[in-house]
Amino acid sequence: MTLNQAIETLNRVEKAVYALNHAMDIMNTDGETVAPKDSWRVRGEAMAYLSGLAYQELQAPETEEALKTILQHRGETDETTFRRAEVLQEDYEDMHVLPMDEYVAYNQLVSDAGAVWREAKENNDYASFAPLLEKLIAARRRYAALKAPEKPAYDVLLDQYEKGACMETLDPFFAAVRQDLAPVIADVAAHPKETPAFLTREFSVDAQRHFSEKLMALEGLNPRRCTLGETEHPFTSGPNKWDVRITTNYRSDVLGSLYSVVHEGGHALYEMGVADELQCTCLGGGATMGIHESQSRFYENLIGRSRAFCVPLLKIMKESFPEQMAGVTEDALYEAINLSQPSLIRTEADELTYSLHVMIRYELEKAMIAGDLTVAELPAAWNDMYQKYLGVTVPDDRRGVLQDSHWSFGGMGYFPSYALGSAYGVQMLHRMEKEIDVWGSVEKGDLSPLTAWLGEHIHRFGKLKKPQELLSAAMGGPLDPSVYTSYLKEKFTKLYHL
Amino acid sequence: MTLNQAIETLNRVEKAVYALNHAMDIMNTDGETVAPKDSWRVRGEAMAYLSGLAYQELQAPETEEALKTILQHRGETDETTFRRAEVLQEDYEDMHVLPMDEYVAYNQLVSDAGAVWREAKENNDYASFAPLLEKLIAARRRYAALKAPEKPAYDVLLDQYEKGACMETLDPFFAAVRQDLAPVIADVAAHPKETPAFLTREFSVDAQRHFSEKLMALEGLNPRRCTLGETEHPFTSGPNKWDVRITTNYRSDVLGSLYSVVHEGGHALYEMGVADELQCTCLGGGATMGIHESQSRFYENLIGRSRAFCVPLLKIMKESFPEQMAGVTEDALYEAINLSQPSLIRTEADELTYSLHVMIRYELEKAMIAGDLTVAELPAAWNDMYQKYLGVTVPDDRRGVLQDSHWSFGGMGYFPSYALGSAYGVQMLHRMEKEIDVWGSVEKGDLSPLTAWLGEHIHRFGKLKKPQELLSAAMGGPLDPSVYTSYLKEKFTKLYHL
Numbered sequence: 001m002t003l004n005q006a007i008e009t010l011n012r013v014e015k016a017v018y019a020l021n022h023a024m025d026i027m028n029t030d031g032e033t034v035a036p037k038d039s040w041r042v043r044g045e046a047m048a049y050l051s052g053l054a055y056q057e058l059q060a061p062e063t064e065e066a067l068k069t070i071l072q073h074r075g076e077t078d079e080t081t082f083r084r085a086e087v088l089q090e091d092y093e094d095m096h097v098l099p100m101d102e103y104v105a106y107n108q109l110v111s112d113a114g115a116v117w118r119e120a121k122e123n124n125d126y127a128s129f130a131p132l133l134e135k136l137i138a139a140r141r142r143y144a145a146l147k148a149p150e151k152p153a154y155d156v157l158l159d160q161y162e163k164g165a166c167m168e169t170l171d172p173f174f175a176a177v178r179q180d181l182a183p184v185i186a187d188v189a190a191h192p193k194e195t196p197a198f199l200t201r202e203f204s205v206d207a208q209r210h211f212s213e214k215l216m217a218l219e220g221l222n223p224r225r226c227t228l229g230e231t232e233h234p235f236t237s238g239p240n241k242w243d244v245r246i247t248t249n250y251r252s253d254v255l256g257s258l259y260s261v262v263h264e265g266g267h268a269l270y271e272m273g274v275a276d277e278l279q280c281t282c283l284g285g286g287a288t289m290g291i292h293e294s295q296s297r298f299y300e301n302l303i304g305r306s307r308a309f310c311v312p313l314l315k316i317m318k319e320s321f322p323e324q325m326a327g328v329t330e331d332a333l334y335e336a337i338n339l340s341q342p343s344l345i346r347t348e349a350d351e352l353t354y355s356l357h358v359m360i361r362y363e364l365e366k367a368m369i370a371g372d373l374t375v376a377e378l379p380a381a382w383n384d385m386y387q388k389y390l391g392v393t394v395p396d397d398r399r400g401v402l403q404d405s406h407w408s409f410g411g412m413g414y415f416p417s418y419a420l421g422s423a424y425g426v427q428m429l430h431r432m433e434k435e436i437d438v439w440g441s442v443e444k445g446d447l448s449p450l451t452a453w454l455g456e457h458i459h460r461f462g463k464l465k466k467p468q469e470l471l472s473a474a475m476g477g478p479l480d481p482s483v484y485t486s487y488l489k490e491k492f493t494k495l496y497h498l
Numbered sequence: 499m500t501l502n503q504a505i506e507t508l509n510r511v512e513k514a515v516y517a518l519n520h521a522m523d524i525m526n527t528d529g530e531t532v533a534p535k536d537s538w539r540v541r542g543e544a545m546a547y548l549s550g551l552a553y554q555e556l557q558a559p560e561t562e563e564a565l566k567t568i569l570q571h572r573g574e575t576d577e578t579t580f581r582r583a584e585v586l587q588e589d590y591e592d593m594h595v596l597p598m599d600e601y602v603a604y605n606q607l608v609s610d611a612g613a614v615w616r617e618a619k620e621n622n623d624y625a626s627f628a629p630l631l632e633k634l635i636a637a638r639r640r641y642a643a644l645k646a647p648e649k650p651a652y653d654v655l656l657d658q659y660e661k662g663a664c665m666e667t668l669d670p671f672f673a674a675v676r677q678d679l680a681p682v683i684a685d686v687a688a689h690p691k692e693t694p695a696f697l698t699r700e701f702s703v704d705a706q707r708h709f710s711e712k713l714m715a716l717e718g719l720n721p722r723r724c725t726l727g728e729t730e731h732p733f734t735s736g737p738n739k740w741d742v743r744i745t746t747n748y749r750s751d752v753l754g755s756l757y758s759v760v761h762e763g764g765h766a767l768y769e770m771g772v773a774d775e776l777q778c779t780c781l782g783g784g785a786t787m788g789i790h791e792s793q794s795r796f797y798e799n800l801i802g803r804s805r806a807f808c809v810p811l812l813k814i815m816k817e818s819f820p821e822q823m824a825g826v827t828e829d830a831l832y833e834a835i836n837l838s839q840p841s842l843i844r845t846e847a848d849e850l851t852y853s854l855h856v857m858i859r860y861e862l863e864k865a866m867i868a869g870d871l872t873v874a875e876l877p878a879a880w881n882d883m884y885q886k887y888l889g890v891t892v893p894d895d896r897r898g899v900l901q902d903s904h905w906s907f908g909g910m911g912y913f914p915s916y917a918l919g920s921a922y923g924v925q926m927l928h929r930m931e932k933e934i935d936v937w938g939s940v941e942k943g944d945l946s947p948l949t950a951w952l953g954e955h956i957h958r959f960g961k962l963k964k965p966q967e968l969l970s971a972a973m974g975g976p977l978d979p980s981v982y983t984s985y986l987k988e989k990f991t992k993l994y995h996l
Contacts, residue, residue, distance in 0.1 A: 019547035022540070023521040026528050034532065037722045039741035042520070042778060046737070049517035053551065206704040224535045239544070243537035280540060 001069050003076060009066035010085060013057050018280045020054040022239035029237045029245050033229035040115030048108035055100050058092055067092060087282045087463050097146045106139050110409050117408035118232045124398040126379055134375045136410050137368055154369040157413030162290035162420060163467045170416055173481050174359045180485035185352060187498050188340045196336045201324040203254040211320035212261050218312055219265040219299060220447050226268045233405035234260040236267035240279045244268045255337060256348050259300055266299035267292055269451050273459025283463040287470055289414060293421025295454065301351045302429050303442060310334045312445030338495050342390035344399045352492050360385045361415040369412055423484035427475035499567050501574060507564035508583060511555050516778045518552040520737040527735045527743050531727035538613030546606035553598050556590050565590060578962065585780045585961050595644045604637050608907050615906035616730045622896040624877055632873045634908050635866055652867040655911030660788035660918060661965045668914055671979050672857045678983035683851060685996045686838045694834045699822040701752040709818035710759050716810055717763040717797060718945050724766045731903035732758040734765035738777045742766045753835060754846050757798055764797035765790055767949050771957025781961040785968050787912060791919025793952060799849045800927050801940060808832045810943030836993050840888035842897045850990050858883045859913040867910055921982035925973035
């Protein structure tokens with residue numbers, strides 16, 4: 001096969017895989033948002049069929065040969081083509097681990113499990129989800145054992161979401177976070193604040209829906225390219241930069257949805273910022289989930305929970321909720337959105353205690369994937385850890401082990417991305433502060449200079465650069481958890497006058 | 499190829515085509531409801547790629563041989579398998595008309611045109627849609643010429659939506675309708691009623707959304723299997739009976755959305771009523787579009803605009819809109835939902851003048867497909883016909899030639915299905931009235947006996963029976979337009995005391 005023939009094959013296979021992935025992406029998003037509940041009875045099988053077609057394209061001997069040919073000719077193709085072959089080769093190897101039948105069956109399992117999990121959570125019925133969770137864990141363990149039998153299974157899974165992440169580096173990372181933050185968390189707990197009255201008022205779902213539009217405009221999300229849906233567990237998806245979907249979930253508590261929108265909006269800005277020429281190629285999405293979460297948590301916390309952001313935020317909150325927000329000042333809002341207290345739900349946790357929620361999941365996943373914790377034992381283990389690390393009693397599985405969607409899609413190994421992303425973001429912010437007037441812009445309600453900075457350093461590259469290279473360039477050095485914990489210590493020491 | 503091998507091939511091909519159609523169905527519905535506007539830049543190409551995969555499956559020599567084998571062995575397979583082969587053979591022949599490249603390009607054109615049409619309508623910009631409409635007409639003419647060069651092109655297209663429909667029978671059908679109804683319409687116009695005050699009140703979109711849920715419950719639509727979306731032009735879709743989507747469009751006028759929901763709900767009940775064992779086969783949908791419209795317009799008009807329906811309808815309207823509906827009686831509501839006056843918008847037209855809207859489109863399509871009317875001339879021709887037949891002046895293309903989505907998806911030949919369906923429905927109702935207590939059930943707000951009757955006579959069969967056979971059995975005889983026009987004459991003579 002000549003290099004030109006190889007590139008032609010790459011183009012053809014990539015186009016086929018893109019179209020199939022596009023379809024599966026939309027079917028999945030639809031299934032998690034607007035589809036009728038019973039639709040899962042067929043959707044999983046239809047999606048699995050499409051996944052089989054993608055398998056056939058990518059695992060064809062011709063594809064294998066084309067990728068090999070291009071990778072042997074480094075320097076003879078442009079950088080983008082070479083990198084496309086590199087990334088597609090990784091996808092090829094990931095997929096190659098399982099025979100097609102098993103790969104297709106796994107895709108159906110994941111699709112079905114999502115639907116079963118949603119109903120299980122709604123009905124607080126862990127038992128109905130447990131058999132699927134068992135199959136998912138078995139499938140992930142099997143995948144890991146086949147992919148890299150020499151490594152601990154959980155390391156293989158971690159690497160899927162954050163290239164290079166492994167227990168050897170994550171154990172000390174979480175230890176450092178826990179050690180640095182434990183005294184602050186204890187100190188804060190000793191100085192509890194009352195929940196301000198406005199947070200206990202009723203915010204109607206209809207009014208929140210209208211407010212979300214304003215919030216998305218404030219974040220700079222182009223509504224022609226990004227729409228907002230409703231789901232049980234918020235996520236961001238979309239096959240390309242012109243077709244991005246964020247989701248939220250409305251409760252009577254206004255802050256829950258507010259920060260879901262801002263968080264998912266950060267993911268969306270990343271997707272929408274990838275260069276046009278990378279769209280619909282295998283380089284067209286975010287580099288890793290850790291880097292993706294660095295963007296979402298940047299907007300959610302570093303910006304969204306900053307004092308400066310309270311200026312434009314209060315303005316639109318008063319427009320949308322004039323009665324509920326009457327008399328609330330920027331300072332009061334700033335205190336309210338940074339109330340810190342150990343709580344049950346990860347996505348609603350404050351910045352300070354958040355990493356403990358992630359750490360708990362990390363420890364549980366480690367044990368499950370190592371085979372040290374069974375599905376039957378999991379809820380009790382979950383509840384014990386919430387008692388131990390956060391001091392809260394889990395009242396039911398809905399607000400406990402069933403709260404997150406990740407395990408239902410086989411995402412064991414995903415959670416550490418949130419903690420890593422939070423830490424990456426602080427180091428990016430420190431660099432950004434030196435180069436642009438971050439807080440002046442935020443106060444004016446103009447986030448575009450921030451998004452432009454992130455676009456320049458992260459977004460536009462998609463998967464073109466290798467993750468570690470991209471990350472160190474954007475952070476100006478390697479990950480240093482003490483930068484993250486110092487940021488939190490300083491913020492909460494001030495907020496709580498410690 | 500043995501019969502058993504042929505049946506195996508049929509099963510395999512049908513499964514593949516089903517999965518691809520499922521994906522395209524969801525992508526299309528998503529594109530017309532919640533997808534961001536710019537998403538059309540890629541969606542059309544991705545969908546077209548999937549359509550090419552379906553083409554390859556269905557046009558494979560092995561498929562051709564399998565279908566031929568089964569069709570040669572009538573009596574040696576069960577009825578369902580034989581009919582599946584028959585219907586798949588029709589699909590095969592339809593698709594076979596065009597080479598794959600052209601088939602794929604047409605699918606992309608249809609997808610893109612839908613997005614362009616939506617924006618053109620929104621911006622009242624016919625010029626932006628015209629080039630796509632030209633391509634669509636050319637493509638449809640070419641398809642017809644290749645499919646059956648011996649027939650008039652428009653007849654070939656009519657047959658796609660209503661098996662056997664042709665100008666030779668539709669010309670006299672529309673002539674009879676026009677002749678019978680023209681004096682009634684003139685008489686009604688001479689006795690105009692004032693619009694009742696409650697119809698001029700503001701019905702907020704949020705309140706209408708909540709109302710729609712009650713309306714769907716009243717119609718008996720299982721929310722686990724059917725959900726409601728919002729779109730520019732209401733439609734019903736869904737790949738199987740557990741996954742049906744209806745759509746509506748909220749304006750400040752409450753009746754517009756109300757009757758969209760009831761109409762689309764009729765389509766949905768049909769889809770949800772097809773027998774389980776036909777699901778995900780090529781027999782799993784409605785028999786023809788004319789029969790489909792007979793179900794939607796049955797619920798919309800024969801039931802939804804009946805005096806009996808005003809009893810449960812007023813009840814839920816008063817719950818949802820207590821202020822706007824204060825003091826409104828059942829009789830006043832009955833008069834209001836049957837106000838007859840020539841108007842601009844087909845989907846909002848009253849029952850009496852509705853067929854004239856369809857007739858206008860029928861005449862325009864005939865001329866366009868025959869090559870007697872250009873895309874440039876179309877808007878003026880549209881406006882002239884509205885002046886001539888309905889006596890209304892079209893103020894802009896948004897409320898004129900751009901109002902319907904059908905031409906944007908290449909649906910030239912679809913419109914007559916609405917008029918035929920309306921006529922079929924009356925004949926079904928007359929049979930139903932003899933067998934069950936239709937109006938007693940409707941007054942009680944229980945439509946389930948009606949849906950069960952239609953389920954028994956129409957829904958459950960899907961495409962299992964041939965359309966004409968299904969229809970005459972359900973109507974108890976052949977189509978007789980005078981039954982339809984008599985029903986309308988009687989209803990409006992009473993309503994307007996003529």
